[in-house]
Amino acid sequence: MMQSQSQSQGPVAAGGLFDHYPAAALPGTFDEMFDGITPRTPFARVAQLLAKMTPDELSRAQALAETALLQQGVTFSVYGDARGTEKIFPFCLLPRLIAASDFARLERGLQQRLRALGAFLDDIYGEQKILTAGVIPAEMILGAAGYRPMLRGLRPPGGVRIHISGVDLIRDHDGTWRVLEDNLRTPSGVSYVVENRLISKRLFPRVFDAARVHRVDHYPTRLAEALRSVSPVEEANAVVLTPGPYNSAYFEHSFLARTMGLELVQAPDLVVDGDKVYCRTTRGPRRVDVIYRRTDESFLDPEVFRPDSVLGIPGLMRAYAAGNVALANAPGNGVADDKAVYPFVPKMIEFYLGEQPLLEQVHTYVCLFDEDRRYVLEHLGELVVKAVDEAGGYGMLMGPQSTEAEREEFRRKIIAEPRRYIAQHRIELSACPTWIAERGTIEPRRVDLRPYILTSREGPWVLPGGLTRVALARGSYVVNSSQGGGSKDTWVMKETTGG
Amino acid sequence: MISRVADHCFWFGRYVERAESTARMLAASVSLALDAELPAAQVWRPMLVVSGEEDEFRTRITGGDDDAGAWGDGEIVQRFMVWDEANGVSLARSVTGMRWNARSIREVLSLESWEAVNELHLWMRSDAAPAIYAQHRDAFYQHVRRATQLTLGLVRSTMLHDEPLDFMWLGVLLERVSQTARMLDVHHHAFTNLPRRHEVVETALWLSMLRALSGSEAFLKRAAGRVSSEGVARFLLSESAFPRSIAYCVHSAYDRLCNIRPPDHHTLPGGISLERLRVLDVWVRARENDPLTGTAVHDVLTHVVDEVHEICGTLGKELLAGG
Numbered sequence: 107m108m109q110s111q112s113q114s115q116g117p118v119a120a121g122g123l124f125d126h127y128p129a130a131a132l133p134g135t136f137d138e139m140f141d142g143i144t145p146r147t148p149f150a151r152v153a154q155l156l157a158k159m160t161p162d163e164l165s166r167a168q169a170l171a172e173t174a175l176l177q178q179g180v181t182f183s184v185y186g187d188a189r190g191t192e193k194i195f196p197f198c199l200l201p202r203l204i205a206a207s208d209f210a211r212l213e214r215g216l217q218q219r220l221r222a223l224g225a226f227l228d229d230i231y232g233e234q235k236i237l238t239a240g241v242i243p244a245e246m247i248l249g250a251a252g253y254r255p256m257l258r259g260l261r262p263p264g265g266v267r268i269h270i271s272g273v274d275l276i277r278d279h280d281g282t283w284r285v286l287e288d289n290l291r292t293p294s295g296v297s298y299v300v301e302n303r304l305i306s307k308r309l310f311p312r313v314f315d316a317a318r319v320h321r322v323d324h325y326p327t328r329l330a331e332a333l334r335s336v337s338p339v340e341e342a343n344a345v346v347l348t349p350g351p352y353n354s355a356y357f358e359h360s361f362l363a364r365t366m367g368l369e370l371v372q373a374p375d376l377v378v379d380g381d382k383v384y385c386r387t388t389r390g391p392r393r394v395d396v397i398y399r400r401t402d403e404s405f406l407d408p409e410v411f412r413p414d415s416v417l418g419i420p421g422l423m424r425a426y427a428a429g430n431v432a433l434a435n436a437p438g439n440g441v442a443d444d445k446a447v448y449p450f451v452p453k454m455i456e457f458y459l460g461e462q463p464l465l466e467q468v469h470t471y472v473c474l475f476d477e478d479r480r481y482v483l484e485h486l487g488e489l490v491v492k493a494v495d496e497a498g499g500y501g502m503l504m505g506p507q508s509t510e511a512e513r514e515e516f517r518r519k520i521i522a523e524p525r526r527y528i529a530q531h532r533i534e535l536s537a538c539p540t541w542i543a544e545r546g547t548i549e550p551r552r553v554d555l556r557p558y559i560l561t562s563r564e565g566p567w568v569l570p571g572g573l574t575r576v577a578l579a580r581g582s583y584v585v586n587s588s589q590g591g592g593s594k595d596t597w598v599m600k601e602t603t604g605g
Numbered sequence: 606m607i608s609r610v611a612d613h614c615f616w617f618g619r620y621v622e623r624a625e626s627t628a629r630m631l632a633a634s635v636s637l638a639l640d641a642e643l644p645a646a647q648v649w650r651p652m653l654v655v656s657g658e659e660d661e662f663r664t665r666i667t668g669g670d671d672d673a674g675a676w677g678d679g680e681i682v683q684r685f686m687v688w689d690e691a692n693g694v695s696l697a698r699s700v701t702g703m704r705w706n707a708r709s710i711r712e713v714l715s716l717e718s719w720e721a722v723n724e725l726h727l728w729m730r731s732d733a734a735p736a737i738y739a740q741h742r743d744a745f746y747q748h749v750r751r752a753t754q755l756t757l758g759l760v761r762s763t764m765l766h767d768e769p770l771d772f773m774w775l776g777v778l779l780e781r782v783s784q785t786a787r788m789l790d791v792h793h794h795a796f797t798n799l800p801r802r803h804e805v806v807e808t809a810l811w812l813s814m815l816r817a818l819s820g821s822e823a824f825l826k827r828a829a830g831r832v833s834s835e836g837v838a839r840f841l842l843s844e845s846a847f848p849r850s851i852a853y854c855v856h857s858a859y860d861r862l863c864n865i866r867p868p869d870h871h872t873l874p875g876g877i878s879l880e881r882l883r884v885l886d887v888w889v890r891a892r893e894n895d896p897l898t899g900t901a902v903h904d905v906l907t908h909v910v911d912e913v914h915e916i917c918g919t920l921g922k923e924l925l926a927g928g
Contacts, residue, residue, distance in 0.1 A: 178716075179708065179723045351709050364712035375607050388611050388768065388865065388924045389873055 122157030123164070127539055127548050136281040136536040137550060139203065148205040148599060155313045156200070161546045167309045168199050168543055174308075180301045182354045195298055196592030201306055202538050202553060202574040203317070206601045212283060212557065213568045215465035216273055218455060220559050220566040223290065223442050225458035227267045230441055231258050241457050242450045246474065249525055250447060251495050252291075252440020254403075256410065260427055262436045264336025264563055269434035270329065270398075272296075272556045272573075276468075277536035284533070285467040286554065288451070290443040291435060292400050295573040295593075296325060296558050297358035300365070302595040303571070319597040320570035325558065326365035328569070329398075332562035333366075336432045337395045344396035345371045345385065349405070349417060359400050373401070378421030381428040396432045403437040445494035445528050446472060468533060473524040482529040483520065486513045489529040491520070504583070506532060535583055538594065540576055552577045554585050555596065570598040606768045612925035613710040614769045618776025620703035621722075625753035626784045627696050630655065631683055632746035633817030638679055641809060645677030651795055652682060655787045656694050665691070687738065696749060700729050703756075715763040718756055725752040771864045775920075778858040782913050785818060785849050789841045790906040797834055808832045823847050838902045843893045851909055852889050859886045865924070878919040885912045 128143045139145060145153035172194060175181070181192035204212075229236050230247060237244040247253060272293030274286040303322050307314050333344045348359035350372050363370035369385070376394065377384050384391035404411045407422040425431045441447065449470040452463040471478040471489070482489060486505055493501035503516045520527045537550035557572035574594040575585035585591040630652060638648045653659045653676075662685060667673035675681045687696045704726035707714055714722070728734050728748070738745040757777065764770050792814045796807055811832050815821035820841070827844060828836050844850040848857075859882045866875030868883075892905055 176727065177720055177724055179711070179719065351705075356708075357711075360708075360711035368712075369607055369610070370710075370712045371607060372609065375609050386608050388606050388608055388875070 123159055123161070123548060124153065124157050124539065127550070132534075132537050132550050132552075134279055135534045135550070135552070136277055136279055138277070138281075138536050138538050138553070140539075146205075149203045152201075152203060152313055152317045152597075155316055156310075164199065164541055165543065165546060168541060171197055171199050171305045171309060174305055175301070178301070179357065180298070181357055183352060183356060196578060197302060197305070198540050198551075198576055198578070198592055198594045199306065199309055200539055200541050200548070200594065201310075201317075201597045202555075202576075202594045204555075204596060204598045206599045208283070209570060209598045210601075211464065212275070213570075215283075215463075216557060216559050216568050217566045218459065218461060218464050219273065219285070219288070219451065220268060220271060220561055222451065222455040222458050223271075223288065224266070224268050224561065226454045227436075227439060227442050229458070231260060231438060236454065236457055239457070241453050242447070243474075245525075246446060246450070246472075247441060250441045250444045252438070252442075252444050254438040254441075257438040262336075262426075263338045263429050263432040266332075266336050266434075266561050266563060267436035267439060268442075268559075268561055269332055269336065269436075271435075271559045271561070273559065275465075275555045275557065276533055279534045281536065282466055285448075285451075285465050286533075287445065287448060288443040289556075290439040292402065293556070293558070294355045294358055294400075295556055296569075297361040298593050299558070299569070299571055299573050299596070300325060300361075302593060306595040306597075314597075317597055318600045318602075320600055322569060322571035325560075325569050326362060328560050328567060329362065330366040330368070332560045332567075333396045333398055333432075333434055335562035335564070336434070338429055338432060339395050342395045343385075343393055344398065345369045345394055347371055347373070347376070347397050347399040347401055349373075349401045353400075355400065362398070368398075373405075373417050373419050376419045376422070378419060378425050381421070381425045381430055383419070383422065383425050383431045394431060396434065398434045403440070406433075406437060445492055446474070446525065449528070468530045471529040473520050473527040473529065478529075479520065479524055482527075483517060486516060488531065490532050491516050491527055491529045493519075493526055494528060495526065504532070532583070535577075535585075538574075538576065540578070540594075549580070551580075552583055552585065553594070572596045572598075606772075608925055610710050610713060610769065611772045612921070613706045614713065614772035615776040615920070615925060617703060617706040617710065618773035618778075619780040620699050620706060621753050621756055622777040622780040622784070623694065624696055624699035624703060625750055625757075626781070627656070627686060627694065627699060628746040628749040628753070629819065630788070630817045631686055631696075632743060632750075633813055635679065635683075635742060635746075636816070637810070637813040641813070642806060643810075645679065647795065648677070649679055649682040650676050651791045652686065654791045655784075656686065657787070658685075658692055658694055661692060683742075688735075697729060700726055700749075703753075710769070713769045715759065717763045718759040721752060721756045721759055725749070725756070728752070768865060771861045775858055775861045775865070778854045778861065779913055779917060781849060782851055782854040782858070783910055785841055785851055785854065786906045786909045786913075788814065788818060789838060790903055790910075793834065793838055793902050807834070811837045818849050820847060820849055835897050838897050842889070842897075842902075842905065851906075852893075855882070855886050855889050855909075859883055874923045875920075876923075878916055878923050881912070881916050881919060885909070885916070 128140055131137055139149055139153060175194040175197060181194050183192050226236065236242055237247060268290050270293060272289040272295065274289065275283055276286050277283055299322050334342045346359055346363040346368050348356060348370055350356065360370055371385060375386050377386060377391065383394040385394050399406065401417060405417040407420060408418040409420050410423040426433055449472055451467065455461055455463045471482050473479045473482055482491065489505045491503040503512060535552035535554060538553050539548045540551035542549050553574050553576045555572050555574050558569045560567050574596045575591045576594055577583060577585045578592045579590050582590065634648055634652055638645060641648060653662050663669060666681060666685060667675045685692055689695045690697055692698065704722050707719060707722045711719060737748065760770060760773060796810050811834065812821050815824050815837065824837065824840050827840060840847065841850055843852045845852050847853055862879050862882055866873050866879050868879060889909065895901065
């Protein structure tokens with residue numbers, strides 16, 4: 107296909123590579139890069155530079171990017187494949203841009219949210235004032251799968267519980283940013299943020315230079331500082347704990363250990379003696395003070411959580427309770443990122459901080475409440491229903507696309523276990539120009555954003571970037587990597603300095 | 606360092622060395638078969654004996670028949686030694702093993718070393734590798750050798766010279782001792798029992814074996830061009846300046862283990878392995894002037910192979926994850 111090589115000047119239309127793009131825009135959807143045929147003002151320069159590229163150049167660049175990712179082993183393991191097949195996370199080389207002013211607002215909103223969520227966890231595992239005050243119904247919290255009563259009264263070393271978080275954000279039909287969910291246990295994906303950046307800098311050096319983008323490669327340094335800040339001792343020995351090479355996120359575990367210069371350990375490498383944690387080394391046992399654990403907490407300590415687990419470290423929780431080892435993230439955080447607790451976060455912000463929430467979220471019907479449940483059951487065909495304890499896009503009813511039988515099934519489930527279900531109206535996720543390799547064209551595809559927030563003793567810090575996940579299939583809303591999603595590099599632009 | 610990580614480092618080194626060695630020996634056999642004027646089985650069967658997979662080949666490939674044509678069929682032997690996933694020492698398995706161990710210690714390896722390993726692994730699984738194997742056998746072996754040599758070079762030039770590297774190199778050296786010892790043993794036995802001893806044929810065979818150990822040029826320099834079975838055996842046993850001789854490898858392995866577990870640190874684990882390796886080192890060096898007549902070569906090599914096997918076992922218990 108011939109693309110016109112128009113050398114369009116000025117801010118009107120980017121043309122060139124984007125010639126056929128606006129026509130493909132999704133109705134009722136906010137396009138992040140273009141307003142009609144005009145690139146949005148902060149992105150005009152980048153759009154013009156990208157427009158000058160040809161489909162051939164983009165094809166070559168895309169192939170280069172994929173080869174580089176494969177050769178560096180930036181892959182995830184495919185579960186259930188005996189040959190240990192590894193795949194690259196599909197990567198779209200066209201970056202997703204975020205204006206400086208937008209990100210500044212997000213940053214303040216995320217810091218506020220993390221302060222409130224941290225206060226909430228301290229309270230729930232302490233006095234439970236928010237329940238006494240009746241701000242959140244007690245059964246909502248005490249019945250959450252992630253609530254760990256045995257942790258009550260336990261103060262984590264350094265006072266931090268949510269050292270690492272990833273908060274999923276979306277933009278609705280008019281471009282408003284909204285929180286979709288919080289990930290406060292073991293959020294993954296940050297390694298792709300750093301690796302994607304390395305690749306886009308190699309592929310688009312001139313565009314990148316002109317765009318003036320915040321760096322993301324200092325994330326591991328900031329993470330190491332956050333981990334050291336909560337150590338019970340001065341000279342901390344911190345380690346990264348992985349379930350092992352068969353875990354789908356193993357690349358990321360080893361990436362983080364390597365870029366922080368820490369040792370990557372597995373549960374059998376650790377042993378607890380006298381409520382202290384040691385690592386088995388070739389020179390005998392060595393003390394461990396901080397563990398960045400990427401294992402699920404159910405598998406941390408068979409003495410406390412799952413006695414059938416062979417993965418755990420017996421006695422770890424005793425060492426933790428004695429204040430001899432810091433765990434990041436703290437066990438018990440699941441009660442705060444429960445999908446049924448999410449609707450109450452704005453109230454938490456008011457209750458603990460006395461502030462108005464800076465970030466919008468998505469209106470949520472809590473099926474436990476009679477009035478909400480009645481509405482949900484009457485409007486199943488319009489709503490997205492989610493099981494509160496499932497992730498990765500599973501356990502969902504997409505109302506508008508559902509069959510009568512599926513709706514019936516969910517109706518029965520909701521009536522049987524109302525606590526397990528919430529519902530939301532479907533949000534028209536915003537779209538970004540995305541390279542469609544099979545057709546050699548650029549088309550709009552829906553995206554979300556997972557920024558990463560690190561909390562040290564000094565408070566929360568937001569990485570100026572994040573993981574943009576993109577639903578690569580035409581018309582799809584599902585961005586999860588397990589269901590055909592890909593990723594994009596996320597360029598958070600610097601404030602313009604008048605030049 | 607973490608014992609499990611040390612274990613992966615050690616086995617990473619062994620697999621890299623084994624892959625390189627297998628590719629080198631197969632390439633040398635291909636070349637030998639062209640003009641050795643030997644029965645084909647005498648070219649290929651020793652490969653299987655050296656690899657320790659003679660029994661596996663007999664039961665699975667020849668159906669238990671010691672006179673089967675497969676013993677002398679270079680294509681069948683090579684397919685078995687290169688691609689056979691059920692053969693524990695095939696090239697395919699060694700590359701998988703090297704990559705699996707490397708991936709388990711991805712954070713220990715330098716980026717450059719990891720990419721070299723991963724590229725070889727991806728290449729072996731791509732369509733390119735079987736295509737080159739079919740069209741240009743020598744280039745195939747050359748590719749594997751270059752990639753493994755590059756890996757060993759990169760770990761030395763881009764990683765910290767501390768414990769992980771010591772464990773890797775310990776693995777390389779102990780694997781190499783066994784390879785050299787078995788290679789020399791099998792060929793020494795075969796060549797000195799040729800029905801009609803013929804000086805030209807014998808010289809060609811010894812030089813081919815030396816090439817299989819990357820040692821023909823080094824040997825000729827030391828021997829001033831004189832090729833004899835005793836000269837070759839003495840060179841491979843005792844030449845302290847040749848990095849694939851048994852004396853060199855055992856002594857270097859001892860040095861590496863001294864870095865890992867210094868001899869005067871009596872409370873640290875690893876003492877039994879260290880002492881056993883020290884004794885072997887002294888013993889090998891004491892053989893330097895022994896006459897190499899009768900079964901002497903075989904006896905020395907048997908002792909070396911058995912001791913190395915035992916030392917690897919003790920290392921596993923004392924220092925690696927087996928402890």
